[in-house]
Amino acid sequence: MSEIISLFSEKGFSVEEMVALTGAHTIGFSHCKEFADRIFNYSKTSEVDPTLNPVYAQGLRKLCENYTKSPEMSAFNDVFTPGKFDNMYFKNLQRGLGLLMSDQAMMTDNNTRPFVDLFAANQTAFFDAFARSIEKLSVYKVKGGKYGEVRRKCDQFNIVQT
Template sequence: MAAKFVSLLVTMFVFASTLISSSNALSLNYYDQTCPNAETAIAEAVHKGMINDKTVPAALLRMHFHDCFIRGCDGSVLLNSTVKNQAEKDGPPNISLHAFYVIDNAKKQVEKMCPGVVSCADILALAARDAVSLSGGPNWNVPKGRKDGRISIANDSLQLPFPTFNISQLQQSFSQRGLSIDDLVALSGGHTLGFSHCSSFQNRIHNFNNKTDVDPSMDPSFASSLRQVCPMHNTVKNAGSFLDTSPTVFDNAYYKMLVQGKSIFSSDQALLTNSRTQALVQKYAASQPEFYEAFANSMVKMSSINGAGTEIRLDCRSINH
């Protein structure tokens, strides 16, 4: 198994090295001298979290994405609200984020070894990587050296791409953060992990438009099963659907379902409305190794979005005083 991905890992390392050479802020060996065992401690915290809760990997990957897309990767999504300020984690798209305790546990272990050295933003970036690799997905070298931000505003979370976005809106959202249309398709593959509440895809299965109740691009039997789980006037708390057929395994099932008309979000289906994105979807549906390589490369790129952090937080939930 390891030998199978040697060339893949080499490619990822070369890509990461190239990217980091153009940035003074991040480095693959940032903690080699100051906290050499940090990555091991973080991986152990993620693994322990996964043993108790199979939704932890999806939660950590989503948390990292939601962090980087607001103020850059500065750990601002980890901050708690205060009397004077409602923080990002309490903004509408982030209310369902969870597993913050895994980051807390990782931080506690790292602080025991190297007090005041490793940022919460770096811990989150590493934890997201571990969440993927421990779920059967690719591994990659994470550039480190992020600083933690002191600003977190709930309404800023409305800048996140919505599950109802079309391809133009998605392209614009990613482009504003220095991410390409190829990154969009690769990072959408993160939907191979996790679950969605009915509210995020209700628009596709009820009152789709004036002519039809259900999105015609959706497989009829699949749509019917979703309508049973999520009726028009749903009263079941936390009702919803897994995002693919193997929601705790990081694989390419998401793309296979997408080409079959069995995607959950409008933003997923949107990837089939552009010739470039459609070709990439079909490529990743046919080849899991090619998806792994693209995902790892795009994760390095996304996790390197510059944040305006200025400190190493001692507690990931609050700024230093």
């Protein structure tokens, strides 16, 4: 977590802003390969990451059992309200339902946990912090002219037709 905090800090973001931005994980999904190391052969002493809720971990293992044969297999980041932008993601972290290791680690870090707890308890506080943080992010090192473009799809470069 200290590494992630440092990366955000180098870009001028506070711990609160980092936690708030991570709340975007309340919508969307992650491919099984991104978290498989948490649910299969985690360590010599535990098959599953012990910070995961055991029932949740077993469900993920079942869902992802063939992920190496089917790389498109995925799970929602927020198992309860995957299509709704809300603070359930933070409540999930408190219950051991954080899909990604970096997300769940926010519960064990003394710098991030107070913000996880605040956002879990107070959706308005999360919305306010997220709005400020995403606005700050939206203008961070914006490239213009021939050095940048507004993408039509955020995960793909625009295709230039000639």
